[in-house]
Amino acid sequence: MTDVSQIVPTLDVSRCSEQLFNSFDEANLQCADIAALSETMGQLTTRLRRPADEINGFVDALRASTVPKRPQKMSDFAKEVEYFTSGDSELDRCLFDGRGIGTRSITELCGASGVGKSNFLTQLCVGVQLPRLFGGLDKNAIYISTEAGLETRRLNEMVRAVREQHAHSPEVTVSAGRVFCITCSDLESQEHILTYQLVHAIRTRNVGLVVLDSIASHYRAESGGGQGSATSRRTIDLLRCEAALRRAARAGCAVVVANQVTDLFGSETSLSPRDYETHGDVFALDMQTRFYSGWKWPDGDERPKLPAMGQIWASSVDTRLVMRRQGMEDDDGQPSSTVGRRTMAVVFSSRLAPHEATVEIWTGGVRYCQA
Structure with a gap:
């Protein structure tokens, strides 16, 4: 039949x-x-x-x-894309072409633990609530957590900071209650939420931003090692996840995904570009990863890193942002979250030019600062 x-x-x-x-x-x-x-x-x-x-x-x-119907011209597609502020006008100017985060696309933010990824994602959840007059979309946000959940204390601090900044503008009605939090305890619940519940929530709750923090948590825990069958299964799961997030983006949302990083091991990582031309293969993976990973060659004592989930996931995102922190130890040589120079960079994007800016974490979130 x-x-x-x-x-x-x-x-x-x-x-x-x-x-x-x-x-x-x-x-x-x-x-x-x-x-x-x-x-x-x-x-x-x-x-x-x-x-x-x-x-x-x-x-x-x-x-x-x-056959899916596509816009006849790029200008038709551009008219459908909206932008909202990252929460700091100087950061918008330096990294996001003065416009902010774009909808109808998947943006990845990767970086080491403690570098400030969750602070920036929480700040976006507040920025999207601002009226359009102040750079927002006047919409709500969905925060999907696969790890420790949304830090409500920081969210409330950022909400208060925005209210104080716009104290004389009664139309600014940002609130922690406009951020819908979902915690996924395992990969099965994550896939169910992304596949069946997310698009319905976007359409019924006036959602303009979907945050997934983080993409790698459950896949790393449940992939079953590096065997061939497990790798193939993870590839299929990642493509299914990307399809679900792409449906959310097509519904008119900005999708921002946090990603973890892993150290890049191997003696070849210490080669400079000129050394590769002399002693190595310029088409080797280690040579090519420097163009899309966000880390080039060791800067001082810092070992280069790779965003998790490999090239399958890297080819699924439209924009990759990287947060880095140098000088992460205090005077006693212990890891510290309060010292060090933080940077945020656009590694690759279909809309933005690669650029880097120095940032700092403050009560209101993440903001641009002079190097």
Whole structure:
């Protein structure tokens, strides 16, 4: 029996007769077979014993139902994209072309633990609530946490800071209650929420921003090691996750995902670009990763790092932001979250030029500061 009605339930069959579908059943032709044989119409007419015009009408309807409709011009797509402030106008100017975070795309923010990723993501949840007059979208945010949950104390501090900044503007109604928090305890619950619940929540709760903090947590914990079958399964899961986030982006949201990093090991990482041209292969993975990872070669004592989840995930995002911190130890040589120079950089983007800015963490979130 043919699977056309199950594979393409939205198919317009007004131009097709019942006899044509009976012919599909008799010839045992599935949807994939019909699509493949449509290039050679003679074989289809021979196997189905139906008029060529009728088969052509069905093939046209099949293509119309399966091929996604895209904007005719890039300008048409650009009109659909909206922007909202990152929470700091100087940071918007330095990194985000003066506009801020764009909707209808997936933005990744990666960095080591304690560098300030969650602070910046929480700040975005407040910025998207601002009225359009002040650079926001006047929409709510969804914060999906896979680790420790949203830090409500920091969220309330940022809300108070924005209210104080706009104390004479009664139309500014930012609130911690406009950030909907979801905690995913395992990979199964994460996939269920992203696949079935997220788009419905976006449409019913006036959501303009979706934050996932972080993408790597459950995949690292449940991938089952580096064996071939586990790697293949994780690749499929990542592509499924990317498809779910892409649906949220197409619904008109900005999707911002936090990602962890891992150290880049190996003796070749100490080679300079000129050394690679002399002693190494310029097409080697270690050479090429410097262009999309955010880390080049060791800067002082810092070992270069790689964003987690590999190239499969790297090719799924539209913009990659990297937060780094140098000089992370205090005078006693102990790790500290209050010392060191923090930077945020655009590594690659379909909308923004690569650039780096020095930032600092304060009560109101993350802001630009002079180097």
